[in-house]
Amino acid sequence: xxxxxxxxxxxxxNAFAQLLMIAFAPIIxxxxxxxxxxxxxxxxxxxxxxxxxxxxGLEKAIPLERNRxxxxxxxxxxxxxxxxxxxxxxTVYIVFGVSVLNWVGIYPTIWEAILLSTGIAMTSxxxxxxxxxxxxxxxxxxxxxxxxxxxxxGVAQIGFALANVMKTTGLLLGDVLGKAISVFFLTxxxxxxxxxxxxxxxxxxxxxxxYKGFIIFSMPAGLINTLSLQLPLLLVLxxxxxxxxxxxxxxxxxxxxxxxxxxxxxxxFFYSVAAKDINKNKQSVYALYMSLTKKLTxxxxxPFSIFVFFSxxxxxxxxxxxxxxxxxxxxxxxxxxxxxxxxxxxSQILYLxxxxxxxxxxxIIKLGAVVLIFTTMQGEFLQTMFVYGAVIAIxxxxxxxxxxxxxxxx
Numbered sequence: 001x002x003x004x005x006x007x008x009x010x011x012x013x014n015a016f017a018q019l020l021m022i023a024f025a026p027i028i029x030x031x032x033x034x035x036x037x038x039x040x041x042x043x044x045x046x047x048x049x050x051x052x053x054x055x056x057g058l059e060k061a062i063p064l065e066r067n068r069x070x071x072x073x074x075x076x077x078x079x080x081x082x083x084x085x086x087x088x089x090x091t092v093y094i095v096f097g098v099s100v101l102n103w104v105g106i107y108p109t110i111w112e113a114i115l116l117s118t119g120i121a122m123t124s125x126x127x128x129x130x131x132x133x134x135x136x137x138x139x140x141x142x143x144x145x146x147x148x149x150x151x152x153x154g155v156a157q158i159g160f161a162l163a164n165v166m167k168t169t170g171l172l173l174g175d176v177l178g179k180a181i182s183v184f185f186l187t188x189x190x191x192x193x194x195x196x197x198x199x200x201x202x203x204x205x206x207x208x209x210x211y212k213g214f215i216i217f218s219m220p221a222g223l224i225n226t227l228s229l230q231l232p233l234l235l236v237l238x239x240x241x242x243x244x245x246x247x248x249x250x251x252x253x254x255x256x257x258x259x260x261x262x263x264x265x266x267x268x269f270f271y272s273v274a275a276k277d278i279n280k281n282k283q284s285v286y287a288l289y290m291s292l293t294k295k296l297t298x299x300x301x302x303p304f305s306i307f308v309f310f311s312x313x314x315x316x317x318x319x320x321x322x323x324x325x326x327x328x329x330x331x332x333x334x335x336x337x338x339x340x341x342x343x344x345x346x347s348q349i350l351y352l353x354x355x356x357x358x359x360x361x362x363x364i365i366k367l368g369a370v371v372l373i374f375t376t377m378q379g380e381f382l383q384t385m386f387v388y389g390a391v392i393a394i395x396x397x398x399x400x401x402x403x404x405x406x407x408x409x410x
Contacts, residue, residue: 017146024154025254029319031161032171034246040171041249042106042237045230047119050089051225054082054124057219060348061211062131063275074191074207075132076199082124090117104238112169117178122179129186134275141189145182153178171176175289217356224363228370232388247325248385254319255330255337257310272350280338286407289349293400296342302325304341332382336389339396347396349403362402366395 032040055078060080065071093099095112101108101116108116133141156177160170196211208215233252237245270292274285307314308331315327330337350359369391377384 017150020147020150020154021253023169023287024158026318027158028154028161028171029250029323030215031158034244034250034338035242036171036321037253038237038242038244038246039106040175041233041252042101042104042246043112043116043119043172044249045233046100046116047123048230049223049226050120051082051123052223053219054120055079055128056081057169057214057222058208058211059128059131060218060222061214062128063134064352070207071132072193072198073203074211074269075128077207078128080121080199082128083121086117086121086124088121090114091232092278093117104234112172115169115172119172119176121177122176122183125183125398126179126186129190131185132190133186145186148185149178149179150181167308213356217360221350221356221363223362224360224367228363228367228392231367232370232374232385236385238379239368239374244325244381245324246299247329250319250323250326251329251333254315254326262391270348274349282407285352286404289404289407300341303336304338305334308337328382330377332386333389335393336396339393343396343400347399347403349407353403353406355406358402362395366392 057080058074059078062071062074066076090113092387093108094110097193099108099113099116126149130145153174156174157171158174160174231247233245236248270288274288311330311334312324313328315323319326350356370388373384373388373391377387
């Protein structure tokens with residue numbers, strides 16, 4: 001498949017998926033309160049963070065494995081680890097009654113704890129299957145998965161609210177059901193692969209040894225990066241309350257997720273293409289790295305800046321007066337959003353170059369800066385978020401520059 005066809009396949013699928021989410025947003029915004037969004041976002045945040053350690057970061061090694069049998073075995077190992085971690089989290093809650101959400105004042109019921117663990121398992125499985133599809137160059141499957149997930153999630157969340165059935169957990173339950181549908185679809189696609197191999201303890205030891213760098217460095221780096229992006233929502237909930245965290249969560253749903261259409265598309269494309277050339281043709285990887293960045297900067301900066309300028313008005317008209325603060329948040333976080341769009345496609349370059357030590361150092365610095373911002377600035381919500389967004393934007397640019405220098409050197 002040609003490069004243009006790959007990009008179009010990924011983009012069209014992801015774009016349709018995000019259009020579904022945008023279409024559902026005005027309805028959902030009128031069915032759920034900002035506080036309910038804040039609680040739901042806390043669960044999703046914990047799921048997102050936990051997924052980064054559920055399979056020890058080994059899923060990123062799947063596209064790099066050129067032997068299809070070994071890639072399949074690596075996928076199975078990832079799945080076993082993800083299910084084990086999810087089960088252990090639920091067991092700890094059942095036995096000790098302890099949840100990480102207690103830290104922000106949320107005390108899940110047993111039903112919510114089950115949904116949380118199931119959400120972790122489903123999200124991990126989707127991520128693992130996606131990396132397998134990169135290895136197999138199944139780009140249509142990558143595109144269709146997100147459409148299925150977003151479509152079923154939106155319908156379920158609206159349905160639970162309208163039926164007034166489990167409305168307090170309707171957002172979370174709909175989210176988990178949407179992911180479960182995606183996993184069912186991905187499992188059926190994966191089974192069509194004629195490669196069927198048992199994973200022995202010897203296989204497990206060999207593959208874990210071969211990719212130990214991902215466990216020792218990539219997994220912690222990925223976790224720290226996710227913490228620096230996701231932890232702010234939990235900190236907002238703990239410091240400013242459920243309403244403000246709900247406003248931020250709604251911005252993530254309406255702005256961050258839709259703008260990731262292009263970012264996800266190009267990230268999947270860049271990772272799958274660069275993984276094949278990184279060891280034998282770094283010059284072509286560097287050319288692709290620079291080309292993507294330049295084109296995204298030229299085509300996206302002006303239209304996105306106009307949208308950010310009018311975002312308070314847009315939010316008030318589309319979603320109602322209650323969500324005006326979300327529009328103002330979009331303004332103060334505009335720089336962060338723009339750099340995430342432009343640089344996210346190439347943000348995994350250090351993983352591809354197996355420079356995990358450098359990656360983890362940069363991520364630790366970023367996380368430390370984020371924690372410092374929220375622990376010292378607790379007076380005015382928008383001011384705190386502006387400083388946070390500016391810091392993340394600077395780190396996004398710095399990470400891109402480091403990747404560029406390393407590619408040029410080689």
